[in-house]
Amino acid sequence: MQMPQPDASILARKDRLVAQLQAILPEGCVIYDERETKAYECDALSVYRCPPLCAVLPETTEQVAAVMKLCHAEGVPVVPRGAGTSLAGGALPTADSVILGVARMNDVLDTDYPNRVIKVQTGRTNLSVTGAVEEDGFFYAPDPSSQLACAIAGNIAMNSGGAHCLKYGVTTNNLMGVTMVMADGEIVEIGGAHLDAGGLDLLGLICGSEGQLGIVTEATLRILAKPEGARPVLIGYDTNEIAGQCVSDIIKSGILPVAIEFMDRPCIRATEAFAGAGYPDCEALLIIEVEGSEAEIQDQLDRIITIARRHNPVELRESGSEEESARIWLGRKSAFGAMGQINDYMCLDGTIPVSELPLVLRRIGEMSQEYGLDVGNVFHAGDGNMHPLILFDANKPGDLEKCEAFGADILKLCVEVGGCLTGEHGVGVEKRDLMGAQYTDADLEVQLGVKDVFDPKWLLNPAKVFPLSTTEGRRA
Amino acid sequence: MTPNSETELAEAITAAQGPLHVQGGGTRDIGAPVAGQVLSTAGLSGVTLYEPGALTLVAKAGTPLTEIEALLAAEGQRLPFEPMDHRPLLGTTGTPTIGGVVAANVSGPRRIQVGAARDFALGVRFVDGTGQVLKNGGRVMKNVTGYDLVKLMAGSWGTLGVLSEVSLKVGAIPETEATLVARGLEDDAAVAALSAALGSPFDVSGAAHLDAGANGGQSETRVRIEGLAGSVAYRAARLGEGVCKGWELVEAATSAALWLEVRDVGSLQTKPGNIWRFSLKPSDAPGMAEAIRRAHPEAACVFDWGGGLLWVSGPEGADLRPKGLKGHATLVRAARETRERLAVFQPESTPIAAITAGLRHKFDPRGILNPGLMGG
Numbered sequence A: 001m002q003m004p005q006p007d008a009s010i011l012a013r014k015d016r017l018v019a020q021l022q023a024i025l026p027e028g029c030v031i032y033d034e035r036e037t038k039a040y041e042c043d044a045l046s047v048y049r050c051p052p053l054c055a056v057l058p059e060t061t062e063q064v065a066a067v068m069k070l071c072h073a074e075g076v077p078v079v080p081r082g083a084g085t086s087l088a089g090g091a092l093p094t095a096d097s098v099i100l101g102v103a104r105m106n107d108v109l110d111t112d113y114p115n116r117v118i119k120v121q122t123g124r125t126n127l128s129v130t131g132a133v134e135e136d137g138f139f140y141a142p143d144p145s146s147q148l149a150c151a152i153a154g155n156i157a158m159n160s161g162g163a164h165c166l167k168y169g170v171t172t173n174n175l176m177g178v179t180m181v182m183a184d185g186e187i188v189e190i191g192g193a194h195l196d197a198g199g200l201d202l203l204g205l206i207c208g209s210e211g212q213l214g215i216v217t218e219a220t221l222r223i224l225a226k227p228e229g230a231r232p233v234l235i236g237y238d239t240n241e242i243a244g245q246c247v248s249d250i251i252k253s254g255i256l257p258v259a260i261e262f263m264d265r266p267c268i269r270a271t272e273a274f275a276g277a278g279y280p281d282c283e284a285l286l287i288i289e290v291e292g293s294e295a296e297i298q299d300q301l302d303r304i305i306t307i308a309r310r311h312n313p314v315e316l317r318e319s320g321s322e323e324e325s326a327r328i329w330l331g332r333k334s335a336f337g338a339m340g341q342i343n344d345y346m347c348l349d350g351t352i353p354v355s356e357l358p359l360v361l362r363r364i365g366e367m368s369q370e371y372g373l374d375v376g377n378v379f380h381a382g383d384g385n386m387h388p389l390i391l392f393d394a395n396k397p398g399d400l401e402k403c404e405a406f407g408a409d410i411l412k413l414c415v416e417v418g419g420c421l422t423g424e425h426g427v428g429v430e431k432r433d434l435m436g437a438q439y440t441d442a443d444l445e446v447q448l449g450v451k452d453v454f455d456p457k458w459l460l461n462p463a464k465v466f467p468l469s470t471t472e473g474r475r476a
Numbered sequence B: 001m002t003p004n005s006e007t008e009l010a011e012a013i014t015a016a017q018g019p020l021h022v023q024g025g026g027t028r029d030i031g032a033p034v035a036g037q038v039l040s041t042a043g044l045s046g047v048t049l050y051e052p053g054a055l056t057l058v059a060k061a062g063t064p065l066t067e068i069e070a071l072l073a074a075e076g077q078r079l080p081f082e083p084m085d086h087r088p089l090l091g092t093t094g095t096p097t098i099g100g101v102v103a104a105n106v107s108g109p110r111r112i113q114v115g116a117a118r119d120f121a122l123g124v125r126f127v128d129g130t131g132q133v134l135k136n137g138g139r140v141m142k143n144v145t146g147y148d149l150v151k152l153m154a155g156s157w158g159t160l161g162v163l164s165e166v167s168l169k170v171g172a173i174p175e176t177e178a179t180l181v182a183r184g185l186e187d188d189a190a191v192a193a194l195s196a197a198l199g200s201p202f203d204v205s206g207a208a209h210l211d212a213g214a215n216g217g218q219s220e221t222r223v224r225i226e227g228l229a230g231s232v233a234y235r236a237a238r239l240g241e242g243v244c245k246g247w248e249l250v251e252a253a254t255s256a257a258l259w260l261e262v263r264d265v266g267s268l269q270t271k272p273g274n275i276w277r278f279s280l281k282p283s284d285a286p287g288m289a290e291a292i293r294r295a296h297p298e299a300a301c302v303f304d305w306g307g308g309l310l311w312v313s314g315p316e317g318a319d320l321r322p323k324g325l326k327g328h329a330t331l332v333r334a335a336r337e338t339r340e341r342l343a344v345f346q347p348e349s350t351p352i353a354a355i356t357a358g359l360r361h362k363f364d365p366r367g368i369l370n371p372g373l374m375g376g
């Protein structure tokens, strides 16, 4: 993975830039000491690291605007940052860039139950949005597994999803408005407490734009009434084909579970060793959760179980209590941690049409043999969003490169079968150079044209999303 | 011009010498009048892929909506966002197409629960103003690869490009539905009740209020629930004990007919004059309706989306938009002369208008695709 050469003239101006930033921000909001900027050298894709020129942590939208105005005038690249949990290197700095972190902007600005919206500053963590309304019976639906740490800012930038998006949608379906600071420091309002756009759907465009179109400082989010209850069932099968068929049959039957999660054998074994959730040792495991009142839950589970039995499961465990539900979810929730115990891992995020599941899992198994790297699969089966976890040893020379090549092959396969490179983690730097597999030059050019409109000088997170060769003439 | 393939569509746009008036079925004649040669997508027709088990459908843009709905119904599925049929309201004829639904981001009462056309659009193919064939998104339900131009194209009314193909997420037709109905509520009491119902855990899929002027002298307020029969009965009972206490319960086909009427704004179809569509914060709707009625006593109002969508019939040529409107309004039906004079779409703030103009220029540098239709 390559990053552009830092601009030597910016590096040379560091002291002056820091002083200028200090002049427009409250004390303690500019981090420039090299021991401290190290804290911002990477996100959760930690194999790539580079400390920024400095980091700023403004406390208001106006301060963000002032920083942007200055950086715009000085021609300094800015990399926005929420909580730094991106798995795609979205928040990875370059040595000549200013990290603009919104972590200190985490207030709830307005809670409006009659209109079912909450307005927050975007540095607020995902889980604490729900935390602000749950006592009153509401929740914010998108629930990335990283929800304890990740910020709404990053969720919007990546259009993040979660285990329950089969029913509730991803971030873009739950975002109603933003306050955004443009690359030149202008503050704009898009959307609000009302639905849909009066003109072009700019909100839809900004969601998922990976910090390249503006700095989102405030967000109006849709909140929903909490369901009365939820309960999962765990189903094990001998083959991936049958598990895939079962998923498809359930969806076709018209039942809408809130989650359908899938784990394959390597992943089941790893989580069993780690968390001991009591999963069966089988080829494919499904966790299906439904919501509603007790009677509604039972009705839906009965229907799901009837369908599941038709496919001769090796194991079928219906949760009868909160405790049993927690046990069923325990393994799934510790899957990443479990794989991380075994070795370093890279988590992929391609999406495929659900019908291609068996083929893709088979091919991944074959490739795993060819590359000599183990891989476990855990993913959102209802929507085909896969998360192959490739295990490698970061200390072994050549292993990372092998892992990257394996990952690229898997993602290309996802595209080949009609899917895409990334379902919820974003392109960042990780999938940047694969964009040509999914899009033609013209498809990419029109996207670059969109960035030209929002950020003509290409100062916002400029080295991400698009292959460097396509952005070379645009970046400063 | 009626190209029969995406290639012909691209050729037609490349060769165009002047403005083009892009149309699907021409049933949604909304926007500032467009002078220009008609470019119809009717020749691009047919479902290219349908996987019921993956809830996905791909169709060429000119495919008639009825064809898609029939195909889905045969598998017990539908377009969950409930796209309205504009024909009776606008007095248009013709065949609505799926491309038109996406280009106009058309939805219906269920938008409040599941989302609009934009939320169900998974991918698009389109031809931009220079004649280039482009794509964005795909046919899978989760996709964050690059910028989301699918959302941008949805609701762009053919001003950024001409859709040639769309992929959509579809959903199951529920086992049954029911509606709780109240009569004679004032607007503010009605919207408060709808808000309470929508804020309950009972998964309300429709929340509407027809004022007395719209409903023949007595207002009517409706709350819909859908799903498995047992679940619908349970939720109807719970709502009936609480926020909808004393409301009448209407089931199955009778319930469905009520929502067809809300979807197509049936109660305002025969009103003379203009039809406005406001998207706003639900709790602002009663005040807005009240202010409009004070200025125009003949105005009638239909509140959908729990109040978040306000349909108003008003006199020809009067601009009903208040200054500083929080939300947006569209003049959906008006005489040609009015549409030439008043902004049909909500005028934008200066910085937003600049972004919009910049995007239009990128997608259609010659300014030939439905020029001026959305204003700007």
Ligand SMILES: Cc1cc2nc3c(=O)[nH]c(=O)nc-3n(C[C@H](O)[C@H](O)[C@H](O)COP(=O)(O)OP(=O)(O)OC[C@H]3O[C@@H](n4cnc5c(N)ncnc54)[C@H](O)[C@@H]3O)c2cc1C
Pocket: A043, A044, A079, A080, A081, A082, A083, A084, A085, A086, A087, A089, A090, A091, A102, A122, A143, A144, A145, A146, A149, A150, A151, A152, A153, A154, A155, A156, A157, A158, A159, A160, A161, A162, A163, A210, A211, A212, A214, A215, A216, A217, A336, A424, A425, A461
């Ligand atoms: C263990 C683990 C589990 C995860 N599970 C999921 C999951 O289930 N689903 C999922 O979708 N993701 C998941 N992720 C990925 C990650 O948590 C999400 O992408 C998250 O939204 C990132 O949020 P963040 O605040 O940490 O953003 P950061 O990592 O700080 O930044 C992410 C991107 O957002 C941009 N950005 C940040 N702030 C702003 C702003 N104010 N304005 C504009 N752009 C901004 C950055 O430039 C960057 O491109 C997981 C990550 C980990 C480590």
